[in-house]
Amino acid sequence: MANTLPDVIRVVAVVATYNERRFIGGFIAHCARQGVDVYVIDNESTDDTVAIARRFEGQGLAGLETLPRTGVFDLTAQLRRKEAVCWELDADWFIHADADERRLPPQSELSLAEALEECADEGFNAVNFMEYAFVPTVEEPDHDHPDFERTMRWYYPHLPVMPHRLNAWQRQAGPVDLVTSGGHAVSFEGLAMAPWSFPMRHYLFLSRAHAIEKYVGRGYAAEELRRGWHQARDELTPQDVVLQSQADLREDAGDDQLDPADPRRTHPLFDPVVERLFPDGLARPRPPRR
Numbered sequence: 001m002a003n004t005l006p007d008v009i010r011v012v013a014v015v016a017t018y019n020e021r022r023f024i025g026g027f028i029a030h031c032a033r034q035g036v037d038v039y040v041i042d043n044e045s046t047d048d049t050v051a052i053a054r055r056f057e058g059q060g061l062a063g064l065e066t067l068p069r070t071g072v073f074d075l076t077a078q079l080r081r082k083e084a085v086c087w088e089l090d091a092d093w094f095i096h097a098d099a100d101e102r103r104l105p106p107q108s109e110l111s112l113a114e115a116l117e118e119c120a121d122e123g124f125n126a127v128n129f130m131e132y133a134f135v136p137t138v139e140e141p142d143h144d145h146p147d148f149e150r151t152m153r154w155y156y157p158h159l160p161v162m163p164h165r166l167n168a169w170q171r172q173a174g175p176v177d178l179v180t181s182g183g184h185a186v187s188f189e190g191l192a193m194a195p196w197s198f199p200m201r202h203y204l205f206l207s208r209a210h211a212i213e214k215y216v217g218r219g220y221a222a223e224e225l226r227r228g229w230h231q232a233r234d235e236l237t238p239q240d241v242v243l244q245s246q247a248d249l250r251e252d253a254g255d256d257q258l259d260p261a262d263p264r265r266t267h268p269l270f271d272p273v274v275e276r277l278f279p280d281g282l283a284r285p286r287p288p289r290r
Contacts, residue, residue: 008035008113009092009116010090010092010113011037011091011094011095011116012037012062012089012091012094012095013037013038013039013094013095013096014039014082014086014096014097015041015097015098016040016042016043016082017040017041017043017049017053018049018073019046020049020099021045021047022148024040024052025052026102026146027097027102028060029056031060032056034104034112035111035113036060036095037060037062037091038053038060038062039063039064039089040053040061040063040064041065041085042067043066043069044068067081071219072220072221073230074220074221074224075182075221075224075229076179076221076224077221079182080179082096082178083175083177083178086171087175087176092116092117092120093113093116093120093170094168096168096178096183096186100203101201101202102201103129103167103168103200104198104201106199107256108254123192124195125170125191126169126186127193127197128162128165128185128193129165129167129168129197129199129200130197130263131157131164131165132157132199132200132202133156133204133267134201134202134204135152135156135204135205135243135244135249135269136152136206136208137154137244138245139246140152141208141243142206142207144209144210148203148206149203152203152206153251154244154251155249155258156249156264157262157263158264158265158267159260159264159265160265163185163193163197164184165185166186166193168198169186169188174189175188182229199255208241211269215236215269216236220233231273231277232273232274233270235276235277236270240270240272241269242272244268
């Protein structure tokens, strides 16, 4: 349902989609439970992403529009449109999110909307999220089904730099900047980031076949590749997609028990490509959001 929590600020998550049939319904339903509405910018999906999203009209869907696709993944165009939408919409807080994520409050007794309201009351106008990447494993390799949030229980914390997912912010008097950081960190004058991070579950891929479908041969905007964005994703091959063992991961014990200790700086899925691209260990460009 839409944000009906009493006396709570309005929060809108803005999500860009392209063939997200696996995730979009669960994403909108999760946001609604957290008191958050969802605005969908669909990049001309060829599956039933849009039809699924429209089922939530009046139940958490704040709006849906089409962003023309240029034949490749153009993150800059998506982020610029998100900046504009967040300027146009009437809301107290915004979240720049992806459909395969589940944004959470720092304590489960609060909704996400309530937690953001508390941040505002304490004088903070932006929130970073700590990423917990959930992946299939050698022991349990296939979660490509609607119940993946229950069955895919193994994860690792991911934090290349801090902040890495500064993706929630209070409405500002002027526009905000998402493009410069590739969506990793919103920027605006007078930004005051909360000193604690909220948790975020990221369901990176659901099976080996899904990883290949999602990343291999995707195609990226030429200008973004020239800037050093998407390099590992652009070079990923089917042979690179290797699942991890549960022995190298952490088992999910609930939202309040997600463990941020000793985070990984890279996603293991892309490590073979990173090693090929940077065999001498030179400084690597910071990867933008997916």
